[in-house]
Amino acid sequence: MLAPTATAAPPGAPPIAQARAQGVGATVTVSGTITTPPGAFESSFFDVGFAVEDRTAGIYISAAERSTLGIGTAVTVTGTLADQSGLLVVKPTAITPIGPADPVAPRHVVTRVIGESTESSLVTTVGRVTSPVLDDLPFGRKFTIADQSGETTVYINTQTGIDTSAVRVGSVVQVTGMSSQYEDHYEIDARFPADLVVQT
Numbered sequence: 001m002l003a004p005t006a007t008a009a010p011p012g013a014p015p016i017a018q019a020r021a022q023g024v025g026a027t028v029t030v031s032g033t034i035t036t037p038p039g040a041f042e043s044s045f046f047d048v049g050f051a052v053e054d055r056t057a058g059i060y061i062s063a064a065e066r067s068t069l070g071i072g073t074a075v076t077v078t079g080t081l082a083d084q085s086g087l088l089v090v091k092p093t094a095i096t097p098i099g100p101a102d103p104v105a106p107r108h109v110v111t112r113v114i115g116e117s118t119e120s121s122l123v124t125t126v127g128r129v130t131s132p133v134l135d136d137l138p139f140g141r142k143f144t145i146a147d148q149s150g151e152t153t154v155y156i157n158t159q160t161g162i163d164t165s166a167v168r169v170g171s172v173v174q175v176t177g178m179s180s181q182y183e184d185h186y187e188i189d190a191r192f193p194a195d196l197v198v199q200t
Contacts, residue, residue, distance in 0.1 A: 028081055036071070076095075122176070138158060
């Protein structure tokens, strides 16, 4: 696979929402701020990519080589849109760092909102745990939460180092992470330990 190479950032990259609308197979250029660090979801995504977001939407960059870029870095990415187990991603041919940017604040949502409209955006929600933590090894662990609006899945990738030992059915938790999709269901993929807070 062609490794991403540094190129001059093109002026006026279109909004990410507009790029997403072009569909699988389209060549796109997007600019945004990194919200999910490279490799956070490696155990289940089988890549070392990262998520970027602008004011309109987010998108996951499915990179084959680990970047040293961190959260809060603005980048421009050129590549091809692809379907990755239901998740719309960019397979990059060029990744250009722009510089530091203001970190993206997570969008506060109710659980039923997690879906196509939030895909690859940074979200946070509070819900009551409705299922035990289930092993999905070696990929990770998962459990479900619900508020009055409905239920969603929380996925914890193995290498995030997130401790789920305090998560019990009936616990109230706050979860922050990337709004994601696997096949026909939606989930929140937590990025690191601070993304999971057991409130009760």
